[in-house]
Amino acid sequence: MIEKYKVIIFGLAALGIGLIVYFLVSSGVFLPRNNVGNQEAYLPKATGDINETVDAFIKEASDEKADLGSGEEEKALIISDSQEVSDFNQSADENDF
Amino acid sequence: MIVSAVLAPILILAENNDNNQGGKAFCQKISESSAKWVERVLERETKIEAKREEINGKIEERWTKQDQRLLEKREKWDENRTDHFAKLEEKAKTDAQKQALVVFKEAASGAITARRAAINAALEAFRQGVQQAKLSRQLEIDAAKLTFKNAVTAAFETAKTNCASGTSLATVRQNLKDALIAAKEKYRSDYQEIETLQAAIDQQIESRRTAIEKAIQDFKLAMEKARNDFKAATGQ
Numbered sequence: 543m544i545e546k547y548k549v550i551i552f553g554l555a556a557l558g559i560g561l562i563v564y565f566l567v568s569s570g571v572f573l574p575r576n577n578v579g580n581q582e583a584y585l586p587k588a589t590g591d592i593n594e595t596v597d598a599f600i601k602e603a604s605d606e607k608a609d610l611g612s613g614e615e616e617k618a619l620i621i622s623d624s625q626e627v628s629d630f631n632q633s634a635d636e637n638d639f
Numbered sequence: 640m641i642v643s644a645v646l647a648p649i650l651i652l653a654e655n656n657d658n659n660q661g662g663k664a665f666c667q668k669i670s671e672s673s674a675k676w677v678e679r680v681l682e683r684e685t686k687i688e689a690k691r692e693e694i695n696g697k698i699e700e701r702w703t704k705q706d707q708r709l710l711e712k713r714e715k716w717d718e719n720r721t722d723h724f725a726k727l728e729e730k731a732k733t734d735a736q737k738q739a740l741v742v743f744k745e746a747a748s749g750a751i752t753a754r755r756a757a758i759n760a761a762l763e764a765f766r767q768g769v770q771q772a773k774l775s776r777q778l779e780i781d782a783a784k785l786t787f788k789n790a791v792t793a794a795f796e797t798a799k800t801n802c803a804s805g806t807s808l809a810t811v812r813q814n815l816k817d818a819l820i821a822a823k824e825k826y827r828s829d830y831q832e833i834e835t836l837q838a839a840i841d842q843q844i845e846s847r848r849t850a851i852e853k854a855i856q857d858f859k860l861a862m863e864k865a866r867n868d869f870k871a872a873t874g875q
Contacts, residue, residue: 585719590726592743592875596866598723599747602716603754603855609708610758610851613765613844619697620773621837623690627780630687631826633679634791636819638672639812 666802669815673795680788687784691777698773702766713755720751739872743865750861757854761847768843776836783829787822794818 586598724744731737798815802808869875 585715588719588722588726590730592727592866592869592873595723595727596747596862599720599751599862600859602719602751603858606709606712606758607851607855609712610705610762613769613840613847615701616698616765616769617837617840617844619694619701620769620776620840621834622694623687624834626683626687626690627833628827628830630680630683630784631787631823631830633683634676634819634823636816636823639668639815 662808665808666799669795669798669802676791736873739869742872743869746865747862750858750865754854754858758851761850761854765843765847769840772836772839772843775839776833779833779836783826783833786829787826790822790825791819794822
């Protein structure tokens with residue numbers, strides 16, 4: 543009898559976890575890691591309308607700009623040796639004497 | 640009284656002997672510390688060198704990927720533009736509409752080419768500036784390291800020489816300590832100065848941002864003009 547209850551409780555718990563995971567994935571809370579920041583640019587469909595055509599070309603420019611980054615990434619890389627460089631003088635210790 | 644007279648020279652001799660022993664030990668310690676310091680410096684230089692290689696590799700990789708991504712996206716946008724032109728051509732029935740479309744296509748294509756060229760130039764200028772800033776920083780760091788190493792080496796050599804020539808241990812010890820503290824302080828101040836070189840990178844970032852912003856703005860204006868010209872020519 544106890545075994546039967548255990549199976550039911552375990553089954554309900556598994557179902558509950560499954561529903562929670564399904565909800566989180568379907569609502570976009572969890573996204574596969576390689577999708578983050580790597581989504582294809584949305585290309586506006588050609589309609590033959592001059593306004594939509596111009597807007598599409600302008601969107602291309604905005605997308606390109608967004609894709610270039612700010613340059614701060616390079617700065618962060620260049621100064622990423624700061625810890626090693628600033629610690630260099632710690633090689634000598636006057637308290638040894 | 641007699642005991643004191645006998646013991647005093649013995650105690651003085653014993654003290655001198657202790658001083659000599661202590662002196663030798665201290666001089667030996669200076670040599671050992673000097674050798675250990677050389678090892679530690681080499682270790683830290685190796686770490687800095689490894690970090691530099693890592694930085695160079697990451698920057699190179701970042702720019703290669705950026706170029707690749709830019710190229711691929713531009714190719715896709717080129718295809719997309721061809722589709723837009725084709726749709727416009729389908730709808731252009733009259734000679735006036737067809738002529739307006741030719742003008743529009745030339746204007747749009749020219750504006751896109753100009754924008755891309757301006758962005759390419761901004762990226763290239765930025766990269767050159769960043770490389771220059773990185774190199775300047777590394778040269779300044781190397782100079783600071785060399786100054787520090789020379790100062791510490793000189794401090795140890797002076798201590799060894801003074802030790803061998805019989806200068807009092809207290810003086811040798813104090814001079815060595817002072818010299819090491821001064822070398823470290825000089826390095827710290829040089830390093831703080833080096834970090835101000837980050838302003839050069841900030842300047843590059845700002846120039847890049849301004850150039851790209853201008854390229855986009857010029858492009859938008861050109862496209863708005865092309866749109867208005869097209870509409871005016873086709874009576875829209």
